Amino acid sequence: MPAEAKTTTCPLDCPDACALDVEITDGRVTRVGPDAGSDYTAGFICGKVAGFPRRLYHPERIRHPLRRVGPRGEGGFERISWQEAIDTVAGNLRAIAQRWGGEAILPFHYGGSNGLLTDEFLDHLFFSRLGASRLAKTICALPATEVALGMYGKMPGVAFSDYPHARAIVVWGANPRGSNIHLVPYLKEARRRGAWVALVDPRRTLGEGEIDLHLPVLPGQDLPLALALIHRWREAGQLDREFVAGHADGLDPLLERAAEWPLERAAGTTGVGVEAIAELADRLAESDPALVRCGWGPERNRNGAQAIAAVLSIPSLLGKFGVRGGGYTLSNNGAVKFDRDAIIGRLDWRTRNLNMSQLGRLLCGDLDPPIKALFVYNANPAASVPDQRAVLRGLARDDLFTVVHDQVMTDTARWADIVLPAVTFLEGHDLRAGYGNYMLGGVVPVVRPEGEAISNMQLFSRLGRALGFDDEAFLLSDPELLRRAAAAVSLPGVEVDLELIAAGGQQGYDFDGAPPVQLATSHPLTPDGKIHLTPPVLGAEPYRWLPPDDDWPLALVSPASQRLTYSTFGECSLERLTITLHPDEAAARGLAAGDFVRVLNQRGEVHCRLATSAAMRPGVAAMPKGAWSRSSLNGETSTALCPDDGQVVGGAACFNDARVEVEAL
Ligand code: SF4
Known part of the structure; x- marks a missing residue:
């Protein structure tokens, strides 16, 4: 029987919602690929879904009650x-x-x-x-969602296809290679057209030719970093006070906290050099259009909501809205209204x-x-x-x-x-x-x-x-x-x-014939239509930074990987769990790539292999999120090391507050 092709949409937890073309032969799926007719899917999908037939026909598939x-x-x-x-x-x-x-x-x-x-x-x-x-x-996205709602309502963000219009872009706490791969070509195109691109992340997840500056912030320290930028803009007279006066409130509590974070103090806390912080501040202030791609990495700690709010305040403080390629992107799902009650x-x-x-x-x-x-x-x-x-x-x-x-x-x-x-x-x-x-x-x-x-x-x-x-x-x-x-x-x-x-x-769908321009064709959807730079959800002490309370030497991050979508695909795509360290951290412990190690703290202990990578910063360890017990030598995975409390907003998970040590097994 000749193969036939059918079209559908990927619903997995990923920003991209790809249009798929699925080949079926004799009633079985033989290939999953991009729908050639979709401009956005642009002829490629991730390896996870391209390999979906493995899950479909896996021996551990549950076929009966x-x-x-x-x-x-x-x-x-x-x-x-x-x-x-x-x-x-x-x-x-x-x-x-x-x-x-x-x-x-x-x-x-x-x-x-x-x-x-x-x-x-x-x-x-x-x-x-x-x-x-x-x-x-x-478990995910609650602090970011609540903060964004309080600040801007569900205002639609900058479309990825508009990124090439920007002159400066900061990708903050997002890893488009792990999830959201369709952003990568737009970042490349922006850079080809002369945009300056920075990455704020403990790991260097974008390559040499893809970014101009990497700020390897320590987990949980995004808030001091953002406040230091704001402090510098205030000192330099670069805040767009006219925009803020016309469109926003809640500036004073933000500036008061920012005043506590001169660059030198922020550098000592965040692990990012003074020069890098200054360069990021200056590029964002001086470039038009400029935009922030805010991911969900900064929310995964006890300061998460405060950090997201400080990052999302940037386009308001610098008056970056109103032009194509200026503003921010977080989640755009608020643009679709679904009347479930109907x-x-x-x-x-x-x-x-x-x-x-x-x-x-x-x-x-x-x-x-x-x-x-x-x-x-x-x-x-x-x-x-x-x-x-x-x-x-x-x-x-x-x-x-x-x-x-x-x-x-x-x-x-x-x-x-x-x-x-x-x-x-x-x-x-x-x-x-x-x-x-x-x-x-x-x-x-x-x-x-x-x-x-x-x-x-x-x-x-x-x-x-x-x-x-x-x-x-x-x-x-x-x-x-x-x-x-x-x-x-x-x-x-x-x-x-x-x-x-x-x-x-x-x-x-679009907004007046084109993707939205924030504060031009899409607007704050707060009840009063204003931007609230200090949303009530931040609590009684907005923008206050809390230090980590564990003293294990390594901060553990458990980010999305190119193999798993959260824990989906764990039956077939992640056979062997690894912990990744900077080579210097491994050497300081007498360890080398490939060694069997135990990763431990007061909550749990994971036995796995060690990998090393210069893309890691010293002081940080990374283990993929969502790994299944079979991938670990002792059955425990990264969540065994993570605290179940600490977030100010809604009791959200603080995965990145895990602190650990790594030893030879
Ligand atoms: S990139 Fe992969 S997981 Fe994301 S929407 Fe596309 S096919 Fe689905």
Whole structure:
């Protein structure tokens, strides 16, 4: 049978939302590549998704409902029918809700798919009907989102395609090679046209020919660095006070804190030289247009919200808005409005809101009522939540009824009582709004699901009906849900093309005929339309910097890698975990690349191989986030070393506050 090609959209947690062209031969996916018709996808996708057939047909793919046999956590399961699985899950949830109250049930989910239908859709309808505990999604992006909302509302940011207009660009705490690879060509093009490009990151993640200046800031020190820039601009009379007076408030608290950070003090704290800080300050002040690509690296520590706010204040303080290629980019997903209530109704769900970053505490602590049922989908907390030992202690509880709906046998699924087979994005429907580009894409099945896998929309529909919930949404098919969801989306300046989306196509949108120009065609979406340089979410002591409170010698970062999308692909793409150090740090410990080492602190200990790289700065160690236990010699991974508390805003995870030592094993 000749190969056929089908079009769909990548919904994985990545800013790019690529348009995909999938080749199918004899009913099986034989190639995943870029849709040649998409300008934004531009003829290339990442290796992770190009290799997606490995996940689709992996031996550990879950193809049928399974019930645990034997001791919890040992991975023994037997096949059961869907009917038995639904009866068992529904029966247990009903019994737990009757005995302990609905709040004894905790749904645990995140961004396994970033689609609008796979998370916070029918799942929320189902768990709200049960009166389950809610989940505070703190593991990523919460501080940045809250700060950006408070400062600018969901103001659409500078499109990547407009980066070549800029004369100066700072990429701050983002690694486009690990996630957001479609930014890289635009950075190159900007530089080819004469732009000056700087990178603020503990690691040199962009190459010699791609940036002009690297500021290797120590983890957790982005705030002093940003405040030092602001201090210098004030001293030099470079602040655009006219712009601030006309468009913003909250300047004084920011300037007061910035006054505490002359360059010399900031250099001593951040680990970045005085000259480099001065050069960054001067280039940004003197270049027009200038812009900041703010990533999510600076938020992953106890000063994270304050740091993001200081970084996002830069274009306001320097008056960089109003021209193409000037301003900032964080997340652009706020440009798409999705009226979920039009499909599932308005939820009145006011139960307790539990912090996902403290799952170990929640499962092991003294909650009233205790968590008696954990329902995991779109997530793999055993690999991704801080304080891994506590999480695993919780999953080992014999009185915890655990359900996992996933595509492959994850580290979390191995602890479950019931494991349910989930479709991959090549086998199901979803709707994706890019958070990097200005694109809406349909996600449609290109092949039949493996085995008996179903979408989580169908899972929660089946469970909802089994529990007697009579909402109309539980009766709809996935294609109908996609069609209704697309109809419930509003895009700036354009009607949604329902036919295109339902066929797996992508629709771009723009603002008055072109990507947005901040403060010209896109504006602050705060309630009063002003920019708030000191948003209330920063608390009683805005812009106050707190030093790290652990004294282990190396700061551990656990960033995105080119192999994993958070913990997705861990079954096949990261066979061997490594810790990476600067060669001088390795030599100081008598270690060399390839050595077996233990990475330890008071929380945990990871046994793995050592790698060395001059792209690291001394004083910092890096281990990929989301690694599975199989990649580690002793089963523990980076989250075993990470604290589960410390963030001022919303209790968000502070992965980069981990401090460690590395020793020979
Ligand atoms: S993960 Fe990102 S770069 Fe890779 S295919 Fe998906 S959207 Fe594109």
